[in-house]
Amino acid sequence: MKQALQCRCPKCNKGKLYQSLFDLRLRTHCGECALNLENNDSADGPAVFLTFVLGALIVPIALWVDACFNWPLWLHAIIWGIVILGFTVGLLKPIKAYVFMLQYKHRQDQWDEK
Numbered sequence: 619m620k621q622a623l624q625c626r627c628p629k630c631n632k633g634k635l636y637q638s639l640f641d642l643r644l645r646t647h648c649g650e651c652a653l654n655l656e657n658n659d660s661a662d663g664p665a666v667f668l669t670f671v672l673g674a675l676i677v678p679i680a681l682w683v684d685a686c687f688n689w690p691l692w693l694h695a696i697i698w699g700i701v702i703l704g705f706t707v708g709l710l711k712p713i714k715a716y717v718f719m720l721q722y723k724h725r726q727d728q729w730d731e732k
């Protein structure tokens with residue numbers, strides 16, 4: 619998890635996974651150990667994982683807030699829209715790095731040099 623939060627290479631834990639801070643594209647190779655990062659693609663897995671986790675966490679909170687404070691619908695739309703967008707943008711890179719590391723750990727055959 620710590621390694622995923624740092625968005626580092628799954629093999630050496632030193633090289634950066636992403637091309638820049640605000641870019642979701644992976645580097646082609648690790649700058650430290652030359653691991654070919656193009657061998658694997660997590661596709662939509664991280665986004666789906668994040669959708670399920672955020673939905674399971676935020677919907678009950680929104681329902682609880684509605685029951686307790688009786689906010690108007692427009693306020694729910696603004697507040698929860700900002701919360702969901704913030705969590706999605708903030709967590710997508712670490713979740714993608716986590717899925718990437720799980721694939722590196724459990725599907726080692728896909729990482730062999732081709």
Ligand SMILES: [Zn+2]
Nearest residue numbers: 627630648651
């Ligand atoms: Zn590396």
